[in-house]
Amino acid sequence: MKVRNSLKSAKLREKGCRVVRRRGRVYVINKKNPRFKARQG
Numbered sequence: 001m002k003v004r005n006s007l008k009s010a011k012l013r014e015k016g017c018r019v020v021r022r023r024g025r026v027y028v029i030n031k032k033n034p035r036f037k038a039r040q041g
Contacts, residue, residue, distance in 0.1 A: 001037040010038040 004010060007028050011017045016032040028038040 001039055003039050005040065007038055007040050010036065 002010065007019060007026055010028045011019055014030060014033060014036055016030045017028050017036050018030070020027045020029055024041060026040040028036065030036040
């Protein structure tokens with residue numbers, strides 16, 4: 001999982017990516033391709 005300050009680039013890498021807010025942090029998750037995981041905050 002990558003920690004980055006802008007998740008827009010992580011979200012646009014594949015169409016299955018979703019931006020999710022959990023416990024005050026913002027995550028990018030992808031069920032089909034779990035390689036694309038990122039966190040912000």
